[in-house]
Amino acid sequence: MAKDAFWFKHDSNARNDQKVMAMRSVYKAEGYGWYWMLVETMRDANAFRLQCDGKYWAYTIAEILGTTHEIAAKFVEDCIKEFELFESDGAFFWSNRLHRDMEEKEAKSLKAKESADKRWKGGQRDDTNVMRTHSEGNAIAMLKEEKRREKNTTSLPPSEDDVPEIFDQGKTENKLQGKPDNGFETFWKAYNKSQAKPKAEKLWNNLSKADREKIMQHVPLYVQAQPDKQFRKNPDTYLRNRSWEDEIIPRMNNPPEGKMAVFYVPGMNHTGKIPANEWPEFFRTNPAVQFKGYE
Template sequence: MHYYTFHPKDYMSKTGFLAPLEDLAYRRMLDYCYLNEKPLPSDVDEIALLVSMRSHSDSIAVVLRYFFELTEDGYINDRVEKEIEAYQEKSEKARVSARARWDKRKPKKDSKASKDKDSCERNANASETHDGRNANQEPITTNQEPVTNTNGDDEKSLNIPFDVFWKTYAKSVAKDKCEVKWESLSDKIREQIMQHLPAYVASTPIKKYRKDPMTYLNKKGWLDDIIVDEPGINQQSQPSYSSMNVNAKYEDPDYDPLDGLSSRAGALHENY
């Protein structure tokens, strides 16, 4: 595809939380998929090379995390896949239609047609090539249009889709309830959450110490300070058990638990 319709309002509503370099990476990655009609490679550094952003692999990784899915064929974007499939189907129908129109226009074989055979064949080839090219380059008019969900969900109209929050939080507890809560929040609150969430997740690498996502949403966890343990504090005051072997005396085969009792008893007798 050398052309596709772009809707800035729809695009900005889904990508408002991206940093400028992340936004640039996303646009170039979309252009690559549309132009080549195939997924992105599975290697981040190779993608960075293809979109001329070799020193910004971290920005590309963020975009892949939120907007692409890794498959056997590489990274795909659901919206791009649907648009390319529709485009190819429409192009094929256009080619078939052009062929049918041309077949109807072909003159019947007669004496005059025989005399002008060479001329007719040249004209036919020229017209068929023109029709085929136009069919391939016909723009897609539905690109970037909101998709209507037949189940009644309005996720596509959210400024930040629920899946973005869910994948970032990375703790699967009460997903359905969390999705309902997420959709009830305002656009501004969702943006505040996505600004706070990556740092909060990084501060709680062990998931059992991370709040359940529903608790985070209900108690406005995005307003809490992120507390990170500072290295070196109270380290000297804590006993080091790594160098201690509290069972050493019990591992000695010559150890006698009654040894020494007689000497201690004699000392007690002398004192009294």
């Protein structure tokens, strides 16, 4: 398994689950593959869920499954309503089993880390002959799992000299609060979306100095390209997915007639096409996709 792959539990006898067998009786082995493709995609998605509303959501699912958007929409609907493999609130759908497994994993990871911290900070270590315990090693490994694979950057980012007010604001706040200035508050102020701050800070603390510098060059451009906060990724998602290495494509008006817009779905290794005149609306409802050009 690649180092940047995320873990989730997959029982070896999942194919014999009653609900899965009901789905397989209709969609055969292909449906079984589709099901796990969606679960894997949920594992990588924010809040472990996928969108199922709007005009174009089925197109994205179709790219994941390698089928048409009509078949993709019907498969998801059947998995929710007929086979009860997924739950949905009308806007998103998810797997309750995956949610339970990830909550259990997170609880174990935190417990292991807390135990390791107590042993090392409580004076129990022997400086002359000491080895870290297996549980602490697991905790560190789980934290490293959060890092994502690198992507090429094509945008020219601004420097600190170009936007000094953004960079200075967080530094000043750190000094006033007596915190070590590792740049997180600077990032938090510049990103300007108050969601999951503890998670974001934890991810930030695990980044290298070089990555933090790249982030602070990228964030002003990203915020400018996504001025509406509801379409901006949550800060922890931005850091976890190494989004500062994504190309920034501004919203486009007046697309060319008779052309197809080519787009890429980050983290899924899927490329799709839609009519160019539908691109602005598609991008509005699916802000995470990347525009690759017209053809």
